[in-house]
Each structure stands twice: as C-alpha cells, then as structure tokens.
Amino acid sequence: MTAFLNREVAEVEAALTGGEGIYLRDKFADDESLGAGINMFGKITVKPGTRMGYHQHVGDYEFYYILKGEGKYNDNGTIVDCKPGDVFKCEDGGWHCIINDGDEDIEFIALIAKTL
Secondary structure, three states, X not given: OOOOOOOEEEEEEHHHHOOEOEEEXXXXXXXXXXXXXXXXXXXXXXXXXXEOOOEEOOOEEXXXXXXXXXXXXEEOOEEEEEOOOOEEEEOOOOXXXXXXXXXXXXXXXXXXXXXX
C-alpha cells in the first residue's frame, strides 16, 4: 500500500468556474500518481455562502460523496438537497455544482475519471 502524505491543499475562488465564494481542494495524490484514467481525487470543502460554478464535464465524469454539511446539488438544472451519505454522479456531457446555503462547511470526496 502506498500512502500519499504530500497532499496539495489549494484555496480556490469559486468564480473560476463561474461561481462565488471560496472552496478548498485537498488533493490526495498528484497527477502522476493518479494514473492515466483519473483526473482528480480529493476532498473538497465548500465554505458557507459559496456557490461553485455550474460546469459541464466533457470527456470525463465526476462522483461526489458527501461527508459533512448540508446544501444543494444542481444536477443538470434539477436542484436537490444534499447531506452526509449522499452520492452524486455527473455523467460525461452533464452539468452540475454544489451550493452551500447553510451555516457550516460542506465536505465531500470528489473523483473525476476519464470516459473510456
């Protein structure tokens, strides 16, 4: 088993993807360690009042596994509540985002994989 201890934590302006506010991206492994089929694997922390940009996946797909906090998940224009234990998948060609309209951080595991 390999442990990836040198994680990259980046504070990201949600405006970069068309949103507003701040979220943190804690990558579990660098691009080289992930291999050819995985684009990103990490934990995302969405601060209260943050709306991640509504964005499309092209050539890949993404899973979210909600760990902590409650908010809204926009799945191709359909907005649903999200809470710990929920799993969401944005298919290749789909659109999605997370909206933290609560008072505490939303934390989730994100995995982006290339479509084969």
